Amino acid sequence: MTDSEMFVTIIGYLASICMVFGYLPQAIATIRTRDTDGIATPTFLSLGAGSVFFVVQGVMLENWPLVITNVITAVCSAIIFAIKLHNDRRK
Numbered sequence: 851m852t853d854s855e856m857f858v859t860i861i862g863y864l865a866s867i868c869m870v871f872g873y874l875p876q877a878i879a880t881i882r883t884r885d886t887d888g889i890a891t892p893t894f895l896s897l898g899a900g901s902v903f904f905v906v907q908g909v910m911l912e913n914w915p916l917v918i919t920n921v922i923t924a925v926c927s928a929i930i931f932a933i934k935l936h937n938d939r940r941k
Contacts, residue, residue, distance in 0.1 A: 898927035
């Protein structure tokens with residue numbers, strides 16, 4: 851692996867860490883409180899779909915930081931979306 855490839859790999863892992871640690875606190879808070887009033891369904895669906903597409907792209911490119919990050923965010927998105935649907939149905 852060249853220095854350039856190593857640098858790109860390190861940047862990918864750093865981006866993954868930032869994305870997961872940026873997303874998880876909100877996901878955990880939503881899961882704990884079940885408060886989804888501030889979540890816009892269309893925006894949230896778009897973000898979740900984007901995560902799924904990035905997983906597919908990451909697998910195709912064998913880019914594991916991209917896959918790992920977006921699997922985590924897609925799972926969190928799915929859980930939060932389920933809570934949002936449940937809350938909206940109850941209203």
